[in-house]
Every structure is written in structure tokens, then in C-alpha cells.
Amino acid sequence: MLRLALRKYRRFAALAIQETLAYRIPYIVNMVSIVVTYAVIFGIWAAVFSGKASVGDYAWAEMKTYLVISLFMSALVSGSSEYRTSRQIRTGNIAIELLRPADYQLSSLSITLGNSLCEGVLVSLACLAFAFATGPGVFPPDALSWALFVVSCLIAIATKFLLVYVFGLACFWTNSLMGISWLRKGLTDFFSGALIPLAFFPGWLMTVADWLPFRNIVWVPAGAFTGRIAGADLARSLAVGVAWVVALWLIARFVWSRAMRKVTIQGG
């Protein structure tokens, strides 16, 4: 039974990979736009650090590494599934999805994972190029640190997927995804620490960021990689991350069940 289910969802992921390879342009554009964003961010930080050994308690080598990890995590799960969900809702094609003998949330996750696999290759290349261009950085000291970094990445992917998914479901209530998508992206960029490490935040803003799920997307993986978050601190952060994934999964289920009452109105 489980094997059958697994095969079913693996098929969704495989289809997503095929689709990405067939329609390369949006996918490449998305990458280019992210690289431009990071060129800007990188330029600003380089200017901030010029002539200084450290800013806050960050050395330039750590900051560079932080930005490369941030680029990696920001590019890994693009908002494409958000647009897929909203398009299906708006065109009414969601009805076909409902007829399929598959769970919508799980199949969306499979598709996102398939996309992430494709993105991962390109993103890793971009990050390597970025890392080479910017010179030496900071690396995890041992195998355990690497393993914990990988775990934090998985949590980050799950968190980002669920946020994108829940925001995408908002289209059951409103017609325009644009505003919602911007808001999600803006909040993610800011509160995940993608643009500026959370350690630079003033106390009150840091507290806000600590209570939001976004920090699991960049701040925790980057901290695990550079060693800024380590030991018991890291264990706690990862546990909180897992708790957020579970909570967001249930929230998504709840929003979906509410949305299902709405879908009959949209249908036609």
C-alpha cells in the first residue's frame, strides 16, 4: 500500500522534472533574477565591509559564506508551485486535481521536490561560481556538522514549500496572487535573514523573527554551516524547525478543508 503510494507521488516528481526541462525559460529567468538580487546584496555588503575587519561580530569570510548559503536556500524552492495552485484555482482546473486519486497537498509537495531537484543542480553551480568569485569562506569542521546542515536544509525546503502552498491557497478567496506572492516573498526575504543576518536586528525585531517560521529557511541552515549555531542551540533550532513543519502541515490541511467549502462557488 505504502509502496504503491510512494510510486504514485514519485511519478508526480518525475513529471515535474520533465516539465521543468521542457519549459526552461521561466526557470532560467527565475535563476537570473535571483542572481541579480544577490549581486546587489553582495555589492552592498562588500561596501559595508570594505576597510573593516568585522562588522557586528561578523568577519568578512563568514559574511561571504552566509550570503552564498542564503543564495542557495533562496533559490532552491522557487514560487512556481504558488502560481500553479493559483492558476488551477482561477481556471477551474483544480476540479480535475480533485478527481485524481491523489492527495493534493502531497502531490504538490512531490512536484515541488521534483522542481527543487532540477533547481538544485543549477543553484549549486551558481553558488559554486559565487563562492569561487568571492574567495575563501568558512566551512563546517566535521562530518556531523555537515549532516546537521543537510538536516536543516531539508527542514528549510519543507518550511518554504508549506509557506508557498498556504499562501497559494489564498487564491480560493482572492483573485490576485500577485500581492499575496509579493508579501510572502518580502516577508521571507526579510525575516529569514536572507538579506541581513538576524544577529544584526535590534532586540525587538529579533524576537519577532524568532517567533516566525521564516528563520528556518536561511538563518538556521546558514548558522549550521558557519558554526554560528552549534551544539544544544542547533539541536533546539532544528527541533523548533520540525515543530514548525508539522504545524504548517496541519495549518495547510485546515486551510484546504475551509477552501473546499469555497470551491463550489468558484466552479463553473
Add this chain to the structure above:
Amino acid sequence: MKAINTVWLFFRFLSQNTKIKLEYKLDSFILFVSGAALQALGFLFIAVLFSKVPNIAGWTQWEIIFMLAAIYISEGLVSFAFEGAWQMAFLVNSGEMDRMLLRPVSPVLQILTFTMGIHGIGNMALGAVLLSLSLSHVHVAWTFARVLFIPIFIVSACAIRTAISFAANCSAFWLKSYYNAFPLMVYQMADFAKYPSSIFGKAIESLILFVLPYGFISYVPACWLFGKAWWGIFAWGSPLVALWCCLAARWVFYRGLRRYDGSGN
């Protein structure tokens, strides 16, 4: 007479589009709020950054916020009044443009005012707030010329922004696809003009001064106003840059129009 007619038509189109958008109250509200919230986050980023460093490449916080505000205001106006530029791919590929070519009104006006973006209002409002905040914080010896300069540069900035975005969207005539990514890439280059462009190196600086003159929206005016570089005086040339951009965009449009053959039915 023709000019007055065009202006009158522009406001008619704008008010009709606004009515259409306001029919979708929740959508409009979300767009308005998210537009303003995004800009506020951009401001917050700079505020947090400057809480740790006194200046970036010799620029202070409010000088950079001045540049940010100029970008926001021009971006807001394009979204508010000329959002139609972003519908070019749709108009070309669906053949909707046939309708516009048949009417005895300039197709450029019809395309630009095909729709409007509520979020532009939020952008402009926040941009105006940031602009006045920054001008009250920076140390500028206000002379008559400097005061006169502010409205001139804002109007030019909006024209430059509109022209670039329209010209980039005209690529739809050549790249026949509903998903046209080229204008988005061009749009994103404006990010380099939100900060003192010299920090990105000579190549990028030249790009936003000479190829896509976003620099004349924010960077060059800021250089002049705050006395950052001798060539800041070229900021007075921004109306000319604006005019050049508009003429170039018009030329690109009519070149592209020759390739347009409708959707046929």
C-alpha cells in the same frame, strides 16, 4: 488641441480602470497593502543595516533612502498610471491589439492605460513619505536651483521609468510567447540604482548610466544634490535623458508594430 484631447482621454481611461479594479475590493486591498508593506521592508533593511555601520562608501542612511524613495515613486507611478505596458505580451499574442489599432487614438496611449495597478498608489505614498523624511534629515544647502530641481527630477524619473518599461515590454513583438521574461529582467536592473551604483563596479555603473539609464532616476540626482561627484551636474540633463528614452521607446514600438500581424480569425 490634440494634446489636450490626449490628456483628457488619459484621465478617462485611468478613472475607468480604477473603477474596474475597485470592483474587486479584497484584491485591491491586498495589492495596496502588500505594495506598501514590501517597500516598508526595503526601508527597514536599510535602517537595520545602518544601525551597525555609519556609512556605506561614504553615503549616509538618509542619502540612500533618498535614492530608494526616487525609485519607489517612479515605480509607483508606472504601476498606477501605465501598468498596461506589462500587458504587451497578452495584447500581442491574443490579437487584442487589433482593436486598439482600429481606434482613432494613439495605440501607445491605449496600451499604457490598458489597465492600472492599485499597488502603485501604496508605492507612491510610501515613496513620498520616504522622500520628505530623507530631505528633512540630509544636510543640503537649499538654494533656488536645488528646490527647483526636485520636481524636475521626479517628473523626469517617472518618464524614464515608463519609457524603459514600455520599450522592454515591446520585446513581445519579437519574442512571441505569453511568458515574456525579458521585461522582468530589465525591470530588475533598477535594483542597482537603489544604492550608490559605484559600489557595484564600473561595468554595472556604466550599464545603469548609459544603457538602461535608471541611474538618472536616483543615483545622478543624489550625486548632485549631496555633492558626491563633479559629474553630478549632469543630473540637470535628466529631462533630456527622459525625452531620449521616450523617443527611443516610441521608435521601438513602431518598429515592433511592423512585425505585428494580429491573431487572425
